[in-house]
Amino acid sequence: MASSRDRQRKLARAKFDRQLARRAERERRRRRIWAGVGTATALVLVIAGGAWIGGAFDSDEPTETTAGDVCLWTPQNATANTDLKEVGTPPTKDLPETGTETMTVTTNRGAPIVASLDVASAPCAAASFTYLAGKAFFDNTDCHEITAEGALRCGDPSGTGNGGPTYSFYDENVPAAPAPAPSASAAPADTVLYPAGTVAMIGNPPGSNSSQFLLFFKDFKPAEPKYSIVGQVTSGLETLTAISKIPTVENSAGDKVKPKEKITIQSLTVGAAASAAPSASAQS
Structure with missing residues (x-):
């Protein structure tokens, strides 16, 4: 972690x-x-x-008088990747590093999905969600995959798996790998690293996170940890369960993960306003 x-x-x-x-x-x-x-x-x-x-004539950066950076945002080239969307970058200083934040994802599929973001363990992921939500970055975007791992993949306005903002950030709060089996012939440890309801970041390439995230609707037991955990669903898991039953078809890469019916994020909010988000009626 x-x-x-x-x-x-x-x-x-x-x-x-x-x-x-x-x-x-x-x-x-x-x-x-x-x-x-x-x-x-x-x-x-x-x-x-x-x-x-000795630096008497240099304007060196202050070491004691200013607050240190909490997060570093790595620029991404929107010219090289036209699926990226320019929305600036979050601040680097004076970001929350304790407590939790409430994130509400209102979709066209039943009750809102409400999650608690773990600011203490993943302050940069939480700060990115807060910043992008304030820019309405996620609003009216489609969740483009129902993965074979048992998660709904959202957060890419382009719907290609390559999109996001023009910055990325490193992994945080990656769960520990399962303990090795007692012997080489024994079955690997059956450890749930991502329980149902986990909210995790997914990067492209792995470890380079931005806006795309996973909402797990079932337990995931990989042999090695794969994603940073940013929070946990506190209500609306039944909505995720219903979404998991939507049939999938092949996407452009040939993977059978594209939902046959649209799953649209109508709004994503973080903070006090999230608790007041209206419920969306279920649509087919």
């Missing part, structure tokens, strides 16, 4: 890389200065150069 410590290590590494780049540039400047000066001015330059190398 990814922890706050894991996130801080990644952020610290990125900061360290930036510091190394600045130090290398200062060293190059120092060498240029010393190459062009004579002996008579060496003493003056030792004093000034020491201050310069």
